Amino acid sequence: MFTKEEIKNIRSEFPYLNIKPNGKEIIYFDNGATTQKPREIIDNIVKYYEGENGNPHRGAHYLAMKSTEVYENAREKVKDFIGAEKSSEVIFLRNATEALNLVAYSYGRNELKEGDEILISILEHHSNIVPWQEVCKKTGAVLKYVYVDENMQIPFSEFEEKITEKTKIVSITGASNVVGTYPDIEKIVKYTRENSNAIFILDGAQYVPHKKVNVKELDVDFMAFSGHKMYSAMGIGVLYGKEKLLNKIEPFLSGGDMIEYVYEDHTTFLDAPQRFEAGTVNVEGAVNLAAAIDYINKYGMEKIEEYEKYLTDYCYEKLSKLDYIKVYTTNSKDRAPVISFNFNEAHPHDVASILDTFGIAIRSGHHCAQPLHRFLGSNFSCRASFGIYNTVEEIDYFVEHLEDVREVLGIGSK
Ligand SMILES: Cc1ncc(COP(=O)(O)O)c(C=O)c1O
Numbered sequence: 001m002f003t004k005e006e007i008k009n010i011r012s013e014f015p016y017l018n019i020k021p022n023g024k025e026i027i028y029f030d031n032g033a034t035t036q037k038p039r040e041i042i043d044n045i046v047k048y049y050e051g052e053n054g055n056p057h058r059g060a061h062y063l064a065m066k067s068t069e070v071y072e073n074a075r076e077k078v079k080d081f082i083g084a085e086k087s088s089e090v091i092f093l094r095n096a097t098e099a100l101n102l103v104a105y106s107y108g109r110n111e112l113k114e115g116d117e118i119l120i121s122i123l124e125h126h127s128n129i130v131p132w133q134e135v136c137k138k139t140g141a142v143l144k145y146v147y148v149d150e151n152m153q154i155p156f157s158e159f160e161e162k163i164t165e166k167t168k169i170v171s172i173t174g175a176s177n178v179v180g181t182y183p184d185i186e187k188i189v190k191y192t193r194e195n196s197n198a199i200f201i202l203d204g205a206q207y208v209p210h211k212k213v214n215v216k217e218l219d220v221d222f223m224a225f226s227g228h229k230m231y232s233a234m235g236i237g238v239l240y241g242k243e244k245l246l247n248k249i250e251p252f253l254s255g256g257d258m259i260e261y262v263y264e265d266h267t268t269f270l271d272a273p274q275r276f277e278a279g280t281v282n283v284e285g286a287v288n289l290a291a292a293i294d295y296i297n298k299y300g301m302e303k304i305e306e307y308e309k310y311l312t313d314y315c316y317e318k319l320s321k322l323d324y325i326k327v328y329t330t331n332s333k334d335r336a337p338v339i340s341f342n343f344n345e346a347h348p349h350d351v352a353s354i355l356d357t358f359g360i361a362i363r364s365g366h367h368c369a370q371p372l373h374r375f376l377g378s379n380f381s382c383r384a385s386f387g388i389y390n391t392v393e394e395i396d397y398f399v400e401h402l403e404d405v406r407e408v409l410g411i412g413s414k
Contacts, residue, residue, distance in 0.1 A: 001303070001306050001307055001310060002299075002303060002307045004391075007307075007389070007391055010299070010388055010389050011389045011391075013038040013039055013040070014036050014037070014038050014039070014389055015039055015042065016028070016036045016037075017036065017389055022359070024358075024359035025359060026359050026361065027359055027360045027361065027390075027394045027397060027398060028361050028387075028389075028390075029360065029361055029362045029363075029384040029385060029386065029390065029394070029398065030361050030362060030363045030383075030385060031229070031337070031385045031386055031387035031390075032177050032206060032229070032337075032338050032363065032367070032383060032385030033229075033363055033385070034228045034229060034234070035209070035228065035229055035230065035231050035387050036231075036387070036389070037231055037232070037233070038231060038295060040291065040295065041231055041232060041233070041288060041291050041292055041295060044287065044288055044291040045233060045284060045288060048070070048283070048284050048287050048288070049284070051066075052066050052067055052070050052283075052287070053067060053283070053284075054066060054067035054068075054283075055067065055280055056068040056071045056072075056281065056283055057257055057274070058257070067283050070283065070286075070287050071092075071281065071283045071286050071287065072087070073290065074092075074286040074287050074289060074290035075087045075090045075092070075273065075286065077289075077290040077293050077294075078090045078238055078289065078290070078293065081293045081296075081297075082208070082213050082214070082215050082223065082238075082240055083213065083214030083215055083216050083217065084215055084216065084240055085216060085243070086243060087273075088243060088246075088271065088272050088273050089240055089241055089242065089243050089246065089272065089273075090238055090239075090240060090273060091238065091239040091240075091241065091246070091272060091273045091276045091277060092236065092237075092238060092273070092277060092281060092282065092285070092286045093236075093237050093238065093239055093276075093277075094235055094236070094237055094282070095226040095227075095228070095234075095235070095236075095237035096127060096203065096204070096205040096224040096225050096226045096237050097127040097224075097226075097237075098237060098239075099222075099224030099225070099237055099238065099239035100127050100128055100131050100171070100201070100203065100224045101127075101131045101252070102239055102252045102276060103131075103171075103201055103222050103224075103239070103241075104131035104132060104134065104135050105131075105252050106249040106250050106251065106252045106276075107169075107199065107245070107249050108131070108132065108135035108139070108141075108169060109135055109138050109139060110249065110250055111168065111249075112135060112139040112141040112168050112169070113139055113140065113141070114139065114140030114141070115140065115141070115142070115166065116139070116141040116142070116166060116167075116168040117141060117142050117143075117144055117164070117166045117167045117168060118132045118135065118136065118141055118142070118143050118144065118167075118168065118169040118170075118171065119144050119145075119146065119159075119162055119163060119167050119169070119170045119171075119198070120132060120143065120144075120145060120146075120170075120171050120172065121145060121146045121147075121148070121154055121172050121173065121183065122145050122146070122147045122148060122371055122372055122375050123148060123152075123154070123172075123173055123176040123178070123179065123181055123183070123369075123372055124171075124172075124173055124203065124369070124371070124372070125173065125177055125203065125205065125367075125368050125369055126368040126369065126370070127203070127205070127224075127368070128171055128172075128173060128201075128203045129371065132169070132171065135169075141168070144162055144167075145371075146158035146159060146162055147375070148179075148181065148375075151330055151331055151332065152176070152179040152180070152181045152328070152329070152330035152332075153181060153183075153330060153332065154181070154183055156184075156187070156191075159188055159191055159192075160191070163191060163192055163195050163196050163198070164195070164196065165195075165196055165197070166196075167192070167196040167198040168196075168197070168198050168199070169198055169199055169201065170188070170192045170196075170198050170199070170200050170201070171200075171201035171202075171203065172185065172188060172200075172201075172202065172203065173202075173203040173205075173206065173207070174202050174203060174204045174205075174206065174207025174208070174211070174213070174223075175206035175207040175210065175211070175336035176206070176330075176336065176338070176369075176372070177205070177206045177336075177338060177367055177368070177369065177383075177385075178328065178329075178338065178340045178367050178369050178372055178373070178381065178383065179328050179329050179330050179338070179340060179372070179376075180312070180329045180330050180335035180336040180337070180338045180339070180340075181330050181332070181335065181336075182207070182211070182332075182334055182335060182336060185202060185218050185220070186217070186218055186219075188200075189218060189219050189220060190219070193219070199221040199222070199245065200219075200220050200221050200222075201220065201221065201222040201223070201224070202215075202218065202220040202222070202223040202224070203223075203224055204223045204224060204225035205224065205225050205226055205229060206229070206336050206338070207225070207336070208223075208225040208230065209225075209229045209230035209231075210304070210305055210308055210336055210337060211301070211305055212301045212302065212305070215240050220240075221241065221242050221245055222239060222240060222241045222242075222245070223238075223239070223240040224237065224238070224239055224240075225237060225238055226238075227285065227288065227289040227292060230292055230293075230296065231292045231295055231296070231387075231388075232285070232288050232289040232291070232292035233284070233285055233288040233289075234285075235282055235285050236282050236285025236286055236288060236289045238289070239276070241272065243272065246271075246272035246273075246275065246276070247271045247272055247275070251269055251275050251276060251278065252276060253276075253278040253279070254267070254269075254278055255278040255279050256278060256279055256280070257274055257277065257278060257279065257280075257281075258270055258274050258275050258276070258277060258278040299388065304388050307388065308337040308386050308387070308388070309333075309335075309337070310392075311337060311386045311390055311391075311392065311395065312329075312335060312336075312337045312338075312339065312386060313333065314392050314395055315339050315384060315386075315395045315398075315399075316329060316331070316339055318395065318396075318399045319339060319341055319399070322399075322402065324343060324344050324345070324406065324411075324412060325341050325342065325343055325344070325402070326341060326342050326344065327339065327340070327341045328340040328341060328342070328376055328381055329341075337385055337386040337387075338383055338384070338385040338386075339383065339384045339385070340367070340381045340382065340383045341381060341382055341383075341384075342378055342380075342381050342382065343382075343405070343406075343411075345409075345411045346405065346406075346409050346411060347380070348364035348365060348380045348381055348382040349364045349365070349380075350405075350409060351364060351382050351402075351405050352364035352382060354404065354405045354408050354409070355398070355401060355402075355405065358397075358401045358404065360397070360398050360401060362382055362383060362384045362398075363382070363383040363384075363385070364380065364381075364382050364383070365380050365381075366379065366380050366381075367381070367383055384398065
């Protein structure tokens, strides 16, 4: 595991952790929303604009070719990082949300018909719910859910019961952004293949930043994730798709750079990836995501996962002992680094605002998972989520100041 010295060095790489706004060190526990960025990734944006900026795939001058080279190298890097077979299976988009919408529009709306079924879980983020509701509205397909038990795990019998030959799409999160559950994706994909003709989509938004992923081994048809949750800039995300599926489905957006030939009355399209990257692309973002992958690889995903697990276990143990708090996160030791909880007698926004006065940033609200919160019997929760730079000392400080929240609100004292 990382030593204290290594974590100290890692922390020194992140400018935001060292600026001490209001003279106080910031404890950043909102990594599930977005991570802070290390200096080398911030500098990478400048490097791109200073010497590599052009419009790729167009033109014969140096910068047009340079930007094509760095953009396509970034694609290659993502391919290796997620274990795809070909770099053409990596589509650069804005974020995981856009990636899921692409599949919903290009596959869902065209391939599904009345009576077909889409299966998702109650753990899903709105990005993996709303696009499927829209597909159902347009096609007459039916949206079904698998639910979790009291330990936030999906009993496998839920899939056995709900995957049938009517199921055409199964779309499941790799990790819950609220309760930390890691569904057994490999087992679910295998069962889906054996019992239906459905495609399988993995929402990797909270999985790819924390766990080594191999799309070929998992055998998923599509996977979506965002760069900004893994130390990269905002505005860049990825849709992975199996080549044969990508080239079968219709483009989501059309226009420049995704065409083969354009006639006055019709157009032929290129294959993936260009087929899905209409218009001028986010080269800066793709290059930045590649830099973030280098950053993660520098420390090693296994080591990052081990350390984040250690922090999560530590925080879970501490919060579970407080009788004025209800913890929602799964008690399984194999969980994503998110701890969601509620004070018995305080609204999450009050808790988060008071903690903010001590320099502690947590998330409060529904975390874009309203159906899950309703299922849990609360409309909202507090969430502390961890990244590579967090420490047990920060967790101690955070837990200590939960008492101050009670004191400020007049619901308890030290
Ligand atoms: C599980 C999950 N899926 C999808 C998303 C959407 O990610 P983005 O907002 O980057 O598109 C999030 C964001 O928090 C998430 O936690």
